[in-house]
Amino acid sequence: MEDKIKKVSIIISKGGLEGVYPGLIMANGARMEGIEVNLFFTFFGMDAIIKKRMGRIKVATVGNPGMHMPSLVGILPGMSAMATSMMKKTMEKLDIPPVPEYIEMIADAGGTLYACKATVDMFKLKKEDFCPQVNSIINVGRFYEISAGGHIIFT
Amino acid sequence: MPLKTYGNTTVDVDAEGYLTDFSQWTRTVAEAIAAEEGFAALGPAHWKVIEFMQKEYKENGQVPSIRRLNKSGVASTKELYELFPGGPAKKAARIAGLKKPEGCV
DSSP: OOOOOOEEEEEEOOOSHHHHHHHHHHHHHHHHTTOEEEEEEOGGGGGGGBTTTTTOOOOOOSSOGGGOSOHHHHTSTTHHHHHHHHHHHHHHHTTOOOHHHHHHHHHHTTOEEEEEHHHHHHTTOOGGGBOTTEEEEEOHHHHHHHHTTSEEEEO | OOEEEETTEEEEBOTTSOBSOGGGOOHHHHHHHHHHTTOSOOOHHHHHHHHHHHHHHHHHSSOOOHHHHHHHTSSOHHHHHHHSTTOHHHHHHHHTTOOOOOOOO
16 A cells, blocks of 8 residues: 655645635645645735735636636626635535635644745735734745655645 | 444444444444544543534534534534544544545535
8 A cells, every 4th residue: 555645735826716725625635634734825825824815815707717708708897706706605505614714724723834935025024914823934945844754736 | 345343243334444324333333443543532522523423414414524513613623633633524424433524625
């Protein structure tokens, strides 16, 4: 039998609901299997841990081929809000929590959350801008140290 | 279908050791499965989770998710991971004599 996966470090680099959710689902799912989890938020993926933004993440209706919607329709006012609300309703039915609750759930489950130093500097953010579940702001080197001995998943 | 004997009770299980017939479940079987999963003993907090899961399963045919358990007030997410280390939903479901949870959350 193959060795079981014991540890994963997941990078969430993309914004929007469709960018953030896959990493969150994989992180929570890993904890449910007893796998040690580190989550590293970088670039626009960081919206998921910024207090002011985490509850307002929308799904992209423009430039998102997965929406099966012509971009001309996607630019209409309210289109992204409507798609987001529909997606949120479906997810609630499937018992998938909204982003802030998901972050809390993963942290309570023992996952450790980190923010990327380069992005923090670029967007001029401070530790106080992040939700309390964020353990610390770390650089790439530290991320690799923390990830040692496990698998790295980039989303 | 594999059989498994716990003490003097024989139960039907699937390939991963989950009971396939809940009517065969007893508290003694639960304690034996727990011991197999590495639990020293099941305390009142464990039983509260197990009984709630069984009640939910009886009512709507689904093994409740961690989120559902958390929201129901039976045990918080943190408590669930402390009570059932290494996979609360899976382990609690197996001890409770229920099938393996199917959801991703």
